[in-house]
Amino acid sequence: MKQVLLLAGDGIGPEIMAQAKKVLALLRAHGLALNVLEGNIGGAGVDSEGVPYPESTRALVAQADAVLLACVGGKKWDNLPRDLRPEQGLLAIRADLGVFANLRPVKAISALSEQSSLKKELIEGLDLLIVRELTGDIYFGQPRGIEMQEGERIGFNTMRYSETEIRRIAKVAFEAARARNKSVCSIDKMNVLECSQLWREVVQAVSADYPDVRLTHMLVDNAAMQLIRQPKAFDVLLTGNLFGDILSDEASMLTGSIGLLPSASVREDGVGLYEPIHGSAPDIAGQNKANPLAMILSVGMMLRYSLEQPLLCEKIEQAVEAVINQGLRTADIAQKGQEIATTDEMGEAVCAQLQQLLAL
Incomplete structure (x- = not known):
């Protein structure tokens, strides 16, 4: 039981x-x-x-x-x-x-x-799934803290992901997409973050095991815009912890409450x-x-x-x-x-x- x-x-x-x-x-x-x-x-x-x-x-x-x-x-x-x-x-x-x-x-x-808050035609029929990695990224990365340096306080956090962490969350997203509309959009910031460069490389490698699922990549700032501009273009969004925290709350308001x-x-x-x-x-x-x-x-x-x-x-x-x-x-x-x-x-x-x- x-x-x-x-x-x-x-x-x-x-x-x-x-x-x-x-x-x-x-x-x-x-x-x-x-x-x-x-x-x-x-x-x-x-x-x-x-x-x-x-x-x-x-x-x-x-x-x-x-x-x-x-x-x-x-x-x-x-x-x-x-x-x-x-x-x-x-x-x-x-x-x-x-x-x-x-x-x-x-x-x-x-x-x-x-x-x-969006026009009716933008959200009618909307059905997307956000898959967010929950135990890594900047929320849990070390070192972190607040320290005194050169007479003033500085705060610092570490954005960190291992290949293993990325691979296992990517598999969850691809498996979910297989049961939906077979499309994954992976969200990162690879143009400025090494952590995101690794994220994209590993997600791309995992996609080879899912030839029936279409994979696209999108920078997080563009993804935030597209969620408002054309939310029905998404099926499964795959994100890290920080970006997922922000985008999932943004997406939650698409439905009105x-x-x-x-x-x-x-x-x-x-x-x-x-x-x-x-x-x-x-x-x-x-x-x-x-x-x-x-x-x-x-x-x-x-x-x-x-x-x-x-x-x-x-x-x-x-x-x-x-x-x-x-x-x-x-x-x-x-x-x-x-x-x-x-x-x-x-x-x-x-x-x-x-x-x-x-x-x-």
């Missing part, structure tokens, strides 16, 4: 995780063999055990086939030392799990096309960490206002990549789209004059649609 660990975290986390629990309970009632565990992370970990990634949670992570995490952070913990900040819990669990490939689908829903997008961070054996890409939204926490759809869609990604249940993932995606097509809207995706649904109402509506689809 598969083990799934739920980490509600902070802010709106408990509210949106409650909707994910409803979906999981429904799936279990329909025969999905699953053991559900729960733990604390982020500010909740600090409050319960004094650290953002408690040992009790680490022990549960070691047992899990997949981890479903809502969000971490909030003003309550802003003044803590760096090592006790809630965000450190997120970095620690990613490192503990060894998840190196971050997958962010960006798919437009026709009924929400007016929500995007960051509250609609899930993500998966996985390793070779299928174990993964699944989370919505939005933050903890402490300004609306506890008010039953948060959009739970990215959280629910993260459950879908977990089913697809870690639990080997792609058909159930598709049913969740269909249920979410059906609810949106019915006109249900939380505040972040509502237009002027539309009735606003609560977090609970949105979650219950998705479950009602999913119940119908499971009965077919």
Whole structure:
């Protein structure tokens, strides 16, 4: 039986995780063999055990086939030392799990096309996937720090990638493209960065094993422009950690709301960490206002990549789209004059649609 660990975290986390629990309970009632565990992370970990990634949670992570995490952070913990900040819990669990490939689908829903800041014709039918390397690059490279030199402070970080790191993330992108439209665009800055020169050379070499997948290369500054100019030209975008961090947040707004997008961070054996890409939204926490759809869609990604249940993932995606097509809207995706649904109402509506689809 598969083990799934739920980490509600902070802010709106408990509210949106409650909707994910409803979906999981429904799936279990329909025969999905699953053991559900729960733990604390982020500010909740600090409050319960004094650290953002408690040992009790680490022990549960070691047992899990997949981890479903809502969000971490909030003003309550802003003044803590760096090592006790809630965000450190997120970095620690990613490192503990060894998840190196971050997958962010960006798919437009026709009924929400007016929500995007781009023209309707640019985003209707949009369906792209960003594959971001998650454990290397400038965020983790050594040396790093802040030092005194010649009477003033300097800050420095090291952008670093090994051939092995590049090769394994490139394979993830090519495999994903094979199941989609067979096109990979690799993003780098090879005109000025040696790290990116190596990135391009290794990605090009890996492409030889995937003759059925078209590979193109693009400099990151141009890629940022093209995501706005013609986003539907992309299928799979392959990026390093720094560039992927920036481009994936840019792409998230193409659909009209960051509250609609899930993500998966996985390793070779299928174990993964699944989370919505939005933050903890402490300004609306506890008010039953948060959009739970990215959280629910993260459950879908977990089913697809870690639990080997792609058909159930598709049913969740269909249920979410059906609810949106019915006109249900939380505040972040509502237009002027539309009735606003609560977090609970949105979650219950998705479950009602999913119940119908499971009965077919």
